[in-house]
Amino acid sequence: MNTAVKELGELVGREYKEGFVTDIEAETLPPGLDESVIRFLSAKKSEPDFILEWRLEAFRRWQQMDKPEWAHVHHDPIDFQAISYYSAPKRDEDRPKSLDEVDPKLIETYNKLGIPLEEQKALAGVAVDAVFDSVSVTTTFKDKLAEAGVIFCPLSEAMANHPELVREYLGSVVPASDNFYAALNSAVFTEGSFVYVPKGVRCPMELSTYFRINALNTGQFERTLIIADEGSYVSYLEGCTAPMRDENQLHAAVVELVAMKDAEIKYSTVQNWYPGDEDGRGGIYNFVTKRGACRGDNAKISWTQVETGSAITWKYPSVLLEGDHSIGEFYSVALTNNCQQADTGTKMVHIGENTSSTIISKGISAGRGQNAYRGLVKVLKGAKGARNYSQCDSLLMGDRCGAHTFPYVEVKNPTATIEHEATTSKIGEDQLFYCRQRGLSEEDAVSMIVNGFCKEVFRELPMEFAVEAQKLLGISLEGAVG
Amino acid sequence: MTAWSSALPEFNAPIFFENNMLKISDLKVTVDGKAILNGLNLEVGPGEVHAIMGPNGSGKSTLANVIAGRDGYEVTDGSVAFMENDLLEMAPEERAHEGVFLAFQYPVEIPGVANIALLKEGLNAARRHRGEKELDALDFLKLVREKLKLVEMKEEFLYRSVNEGFSGGEKKRNEIFQMAMLEPRLAVLDETDSGLDIDALKIVAGGVNALRSEDRSVILVTHYQRLLDYIVPDYVHVLAGGRIVRSGDKGLALDLEARGYGWIEAGDSATA
Ligand SMILES: Nc1ncnc2c1ncn2[C@@H]1O[C@H](COP(=O)(O)OP(=O)(O)O)[C@@H](O)[C@H]1O
Numbered sequence: 001m002n003t004a005v006k007e008l009g010e011l012v013g014r015e016y017k018e019g020f021v022t023d024i025e026a027e028t029l030p031p032g033l034d035e036s037v038i039r040f041l042s043a044k045k046s047e048p049d050f051i052l053e054w055r056l057e058a059f060r061r062w063q064q065m066d067k068p069e070w071a072h073v074h075h076d077p078i079d080f081q082a083i084s085y086y087s088a089p090k091r092d093e094d095r096p097k098s099l100d101e102v103d104p105k106l107i108e109t110y111n112k113l114g115i116p117l118e119e120q121k122a123l124a125g126v127a128v129d130a131v132f133d134s135v136s137v138t139t140t141f142k143d144k145l146a147e148a149g150v151i152f153c154p155l156s157e158a159m160a161n162h163p164e165l166v167r168e169y170l171g172s173v174v175p176a177s178d179n180f181y182a183a184l185n186s187a188v189f190t191e192g193s194f195v196y197v198p199k200g201v202r203c204p205m206e207l208s209t210y211f212r213i214n215a216l217n218t219g220q221f222e223r224t225l226i227i228a229d230e231g232s233y234v235s236y237l238e239g240c241t242a243p244m245r246d247e248n249q250l251h252a253a254v255v256e257l258v259a260m261k262d263a264e265i266k267y268s269t270v271q272n273w274y275p276g277d278e279d280g281r282g283g284i285y286n287f288v289t290k291r292g293a294c295r296g297d298n299a300k301i302s303w304t305q306v307e308t309g310s311a312i313t314w315k316y317p318s319v320l321l322e323g324d325h326s327i328g329e330f331y332s333v334a335l336t337n338n339c340q341q342a343d344t345g346t347k348m349v350h351i352g353e354n355t356s357s358t359i360i361s362k363g364i365s366a367g368r369g370q371n372a373y374r375g376l377v378k379v380l381k382g383a384k385g386a387r388n389y390s391q392c393d394s395l396l397m398g399d400r401c402g403a404h405t406f407p408y409v410e411v412k413n414p415t416a417t418i419e420h421e422a423t424t425s426k427i428g429e430d431q432l433f434y435c436r437q438r439g440l441s442e443e444d445a446v447s448m449i450v451n452g453f454c455k456e457v458f459r460e461l462p463m464e465f466a467v468e469a470q471k472l473l474g475i476s477l478e479g480a481v482g
Numbered sequence: 483m484t485a486w487s488s489a490l491p492e493f494n495a496p497i498f499f500e501n502n503m504l505k506i507s508d509l510k511v512t513v514d515g516k517a518i519l520n521g522l523n524l525e526v527g528p529g530e531v532h533a534i535m536g537p538n539g540s541g542k543s544t545l546a547n548v549i550a551g552r553d554g555y556e557v558t559d560g561s562v563a564f565m566e567n568d569l570l571e572m573a574p575e576e577r578a579h580e581g582v583f584l585a586f587q588y589p590v591e592i593p594g595v596a597n598i599a600l601l602k603e604g605l606n607a608a609r610r611h612r613g614e615k616e617l618d619a620l621d622f623l624k625l626v627r628e629k630l631k632l633v634e635m636k637e638e639f640l641y642r643s644v645n646e647g648f649s650g651g652e653k654k655r656n657e658i659f660q661m662a663m664l665e666p667r668l669a670v671l672d673e674t675d676s677g678l679d680i681d682a683l684k685i686v687a688g689g690v691n692a693l694r695s696e697d698r699s700v701i702l703v704t705h706y707q708r709l710l711d712y713i714v715p716d717y718v719h720v721l722a723g724g725r726i727v728r729s730g731d732k733g734l735a736l737d738l739e740a741r742g743y744g745w746i747e748a749g750d751s752a753t754a
């Protein structure tokens with residue numbers, strides 16, 4: 001018997017001995033993780049049995065897994081027994097009473113982004129009145145979706161109301177045992193979004209988690225599942241340009257996308273979690289597994305991400321190109337400033353015939369930031385006529401930061417066409433001077449040059465999001481030169 | 483007698499000041515510890531066009547860059563006064579807002595940034611500085627179209643990335659277009675003629691001439707006399723050994739063309 005199994009046996013034994021004593025009425029669990037915690041989580045949400053079984057299986061697998069060490073990031077070991085895996089949403093008494101009680105720096109950033117006061121309150125976690133502008137927005141929004149037959153709800157709600165869909169698709173793209181953090185998420189995920197777009201329906205609006213900030217406390221182990229049935233289309237926006245407060249240091253989300261025949265999913269992210277102070281203290285660790293499957297012919301999945309926050313980002317939105325003629329795209333801007341570290345990229349797995357993928361990655365490093373692109377293009381034996389185009393550009397500001405590119409290519413079919421281009425450039429003194437000679441301040445010049453560098457990615461974002469992302473980039477780079 | 487001569491400097495000073503757009507006095511500049519300009523003097527009055535000629539590496543671009551405020555040039559002595567400003571104390575963008583424009587010898591490419599975006603930012607920054615309202619999209623476009631005609635550029639250039647993929651001639655025309663948009667008080671054109679065929683040269687010269695006015699001064703840095711057939715300067719200076727070694731009118735440029743720089747440099751060291 002190997003040690004892992006033995007430990008598992010001991011663990012199970014211990015749990016049995018202690019019994020499931022946790023009080024189900026508790027508002028917060030003490031730190032620590034064992035099977036009883038998972039049973040508690042599941043019971044709290046009145047989940048169907050099959051979900052509980054699935055969670056427990058994930059937990060058993062997770063215990064046997066090693067933490068990934070290959071990413072180009074460095075941090076102190078995480079003590080998973082020191083984390084509390086459940087806390088109820090904060091009660092109003094515990095929240096800031098007004099924006100005056102919130103970190104002025106945060107408010108400053110909100111103002112720069114032009115965020116209305118009411119939304120600032122919601123973002124900063126201020127206790128707000130029951131009558132809140134976005135409530136009515138949310139209602140009209142829900143009516144419109146219902147009319148089109150689109151399901152957009154918290155994952156827990158979907159488990160209760162559409163268990164058949166959840167059973168069919170949950171974990172079908174990212175299996176519970178996929179990787180260390182995905183397994184952890186599968187065991188302990190608390191909330192997330194669920195989207196189902198029926199056959200032939202074009203979702204009448206961009207779906208945004210931003211609409212739900214007030215309604216949902218997604219917590220640190222978020223889980224999202226989006227299904228676009230045959231011939232449907234949906235555009236989903238995750239995150240928000242405004243920096244969100246969060247006391248949880250570790251975030252390990254999972255996002256699964258399923259696109260059936262002729263369906264298209266466009267998934268856009270702007271990630272701006274707290275990056276920590278200038279020395280990186282207190283920043284969020286963002287270890288995310290995002291993957292989409294093009295299940296049918298002519299399906300298309302497109303990931304667009306703008307990553308400016310977190311102390312450490314570890315994330316590879318990927319596409320499994322199963323259907324013939326299916327298309328996968330990955331457009332990414334990752335910015336690291338001060339002590340931030342990012343290891344991000346994508347995996348494009350060509351399985352069907354004549355599948356194609358495009359990868360455009362823009363890494364920007366400033367301060368002591370470390371930015372790594374890690375991408376895999378894999379062409380399986382049957383993937384006749386597969387095509388990939390990859391372009392990875394790095395922009396360095398100053399000489400204490402780093403950019404690293406790790407492209408991996410595995411081709412099993414000789415008819416594949418793979419193109420890879422990579423550039424690394426320093427933000428040019430001559431470019432800055434040129435802009436300043438034309439009248440731009442140094443900061444505006446930096447912002448303009450960097451936004452130009454990212455243009456191919458920004459134009460993939462929905463219009464409003466793109467404008468915000470541009471502003472955000474400027475703000476994130478303040479003080480990066482001079 | 484005594485009263486008159488002692489009154490003279492005070493009397494002269496303000497007038498002298500008003501007559502000069504730019505006054506460079508005893509300017510000494512080093513690059514990486516190497517002396518490039520060694521006590522250069524130059525005065526440019528409003529409305530005047532001065533040509534600065536000189537052999538390769540004599541410091542013409544250095545002079546242009548120091549006026550515009552580029553990093554990497556150490557001013558070890560001397561002064562540069564522009565209108566009522568001490569130019570050397572100002573950031574490059576402040577100089578631009580005050581009306582200093584440099585047409586680059588090598589215009590810089592900025593991928594992904596539309597020509598029009600840069601111009602709009604620059605123009606509006608200068609307008610804010612002067613306390614004027616920013617131009618709205620419509621007025622801006624009107625102005626742009628008018629100025630494009632001046633240099634015979636197509637509108638599509640506005641939406642292309644700054645100088646990216648432009649031919650040499652297009653880059654130079656773009657510089658003059660930007661100058662036309664920004665309406666500077668002092669324009670320094672650094673070898674705007676080099677690399678232009680005769681047609682492009684005529685267009686660029688036409689653009690510059692159209693912008694000549696009583697309150698706008700131009701410093702034309704050039705290697706060749708040819709440009710001066712189209713933009714006729716009020717003064718011609720020869721830069722050599724880090725100093726202006728000879729000044730004259732347009733005739734000097736023709737002499738240079740006929741005899742090269744050798745006779746001046748030789749003459750300069752002989753008289754020194
Ligand atoms: N940025 C720089 N770094 C190092 N040397 C420079 C730099 N700029 C100019 N120089 C040197 O200064 C001298 C004058 O150059 P420049 O002003 O460009 O001359 P010109 O424009 O008259 O040809 C040359 O010897 C050149 O090599």
Ligand SMILES: [Mg+2]
Pocket residue numbers: 542543544587672673
């Ligand atoms: Mg030169």
